[in-house]
Amino acid sequence: MDGLHLRANAKINLSLDILGRRPDGYHEMDMVMQTITLCDEITLCRTPSGISLTGDDPTLPCDERNIAHRAARAFFERTGRPGGCAIHIQKRIPAQAGLGGGSSDGAAVLRGLNALYGAGLTTPQLCEVGAEVGADIPFLVLGGTARVGGFGEKLTPLPPLGDCFLLLSKPEEGVSTGAAFAAFDGAEDPPRPDTQRLLAALAAGDLPALGQALKNAMQLPGVVPPAVWEIARRMEEGGALGACMSGSGSAVFGLFDREGPARRAEAALRKVYPQTVLCRPTPFGVTDRRGQPVEGSVGAARL
Numbered sequence: 001m002d003g004l005h006l007r008a009n010a011k012i013n014l015s016l017d018i019l020g021r022r023p024d025g026y027h028e029m030d031m032v033m034q035t036i037t038l039c040d041e042i043t044l045c046r047t048p049s050g051i052s053l054t055g056d057d058p059t060l061p062c063d064e065r066n067i068a069h070r071a072a073r074a075f076f077e078r079t080g081r082p083g084g085c086a087i088h089i090q091k092r093i094p095a096q097a098g099l100g101g102g103s104s105d106g107a108a109v110l111r112g113l114n115a116l117y118g119a120g121l122t123t124p125q126l127c128e129v130g131a132e133v134g135a136d137i138p139f140l141v142l143g144g145t146a147r148v149g150g151f152g153e154k155l156t157p158l159p160p161l162g163d164c165f166l167l168l169s170k171p172e173e174g175v176s177t178g179a180a181f182a183a184f185d186g187a188e189d190p191p192r193p194d195t196q197r198l199l200a201a202l203a204a205g206d207l208p209a210l211g212q213a214l215k216n217a218m219q220l221p222g223v224v225p226p227a228v229w230e231i232a233r234r235m236e237e238g239g240a241l242g243a244c245m246s247g248s249g250s251a252v253f254g255l256f257d258r259e260g261p262a263r264r265a266e267a268a269l270r271k272v273y274p275q276t277v278l279c280r281p282t283p284f285g286v287t288d289r290r291g292q293p294v295e296g297s298v299g300a301a302r303l
Helices: 067-079 101-116 123-131 137-142 177-186 195-204 207-213 226-237 259-270
Strands: 003-021 027-047 051-055 084-090 145-150 154-157 165-170 242-245 252-256 275-279 286-288
Touching (some): 003 101, 027 101, 027 165, 027 195, 027 275, 051 067, 067 101, 101 123, 123 137, 137 145, 137 154, 165 226, 207 242, 252 259, 259 275
Parallel strands (some): 051 084
Antiparallel strands (some): 003 027, 003 286, 027 084, 145 154
């Protein structure tokens, strides 16, 4: 069987703003997003027909409840290619963390099937297919640093995040995305990011200014777990230039310009919050095992 081994990279939100609710029920978003080296490992193989999915996490749904399964179905419906696939997911990205774990798997399946079947879909076309499945998939197909609008389908590439270290820590408590949006809708005065300030810092490569501009409108007092605030405080006390919750939570990331303080903060936090990991920004949403982007050829990523 032809097969690929893929890395499905997670994302963080450098900023997240909600502009309102749309007539279709989605929220109008304004976000600055970044892909990171924390990833799920995806093995993707061609099969004569059907879609099968397995994983190393017993809580992982292996049917159409799984975004990766739905992404595969959307690919075959879009391209009309005969055949099927077998998907195996090794989970590394925690659930209910705001890191796009399920969507990253969906993006990897789209990129991988496009390569395996030589379908020739362009990145914008893959993003279109992904938008039918999950709001974060278009960005995770694209990867890198981007401003993301609409419900997630409007993508504007941005200057890359400079050389830095990103410390991620997730408390035991997760956050339901639906509950987080409902809480925002009911909030009288939610925190709003200064997106233009963050974009200016990003364009200037000014990491200290960027750290001060990190903000998430869904990081609501009394709504997110108290540990979110505790983790952010510990990161900043440990030398982070800034710390912020990602997406709807509950993972928090800290921005560090030096490896030493980042590693010391990692060691200290892991004693209290085991789901703590140090990673880096990456310009790609989906890569092969060597960290190279997956385009339209299977050669670089073949098992």
